[in-house]
Amino acid sequence: MATLTYVYADSTAVLGPLATYAEPHCYDLCAEHAERLTAPRGWEVVRLATDSAPLRRSSDDLEALANAVREAARPQERGPRPVRGGDGDPTEAGRRGHLRVLRSPDN
Template sequence: MTSAVARTRTCSRAACGAAAVATLTYVYADQTAVLGPLATFAEPHTYDLCSTHATRLTAPRGWDVVKLAVDLSEPSPSEDDLSALADAVRAAGTAERQPTPAPAARPDPAAQEAATEELLAGSGRRRHLRLLPED
């Protein structure tokens, strides 16, 4: 499959799964919080916010808040997103299904220990760890 479905970034606030529409950046040297349009790439020291959290934004006491022009409407899926999703569904539906392998038989602990001893005997190393069978 050559096309991939574009993933929408979500709000950085805990337990919020809404689509992000704005990016919040803190400028610590100036004690300023800047809320602007959604950044092109997710940066480690910025926070993506949904429209609800962007409108409720407050800054620490003594800090300034700069709100740049931000379109707070939720982004709608583009034609590229929809066609990529359709291609992915089509590819998943036509893919040949591979048979699931049978569960592996539980190895005999004595045989496993003998094989490990044989490997270690040729290396001249002392064995200091032991494999315990599951009960």
């Protein structure tokens, strides 16, 4: 895999190692497309050395991913917070996420 960046002022397409963060004018390419890349007429392609060895994932990566998924799936422990009306009675009967159940003022 490689990242393609255009330098319009120099009419140059730069193909280098995979970028570590996203930029507006960078495009990530798979190995096959990076190898077959051509530039428009009058442009130059600069190919920077890339580490073509496949990345090997360690068990630490898999364990960290599993822990993150478990943490995200864990329910939040918080009860409904009643909203007090002017006379001190709770007007909120329950809460689920961003939705609230309000008691009728007649009750």
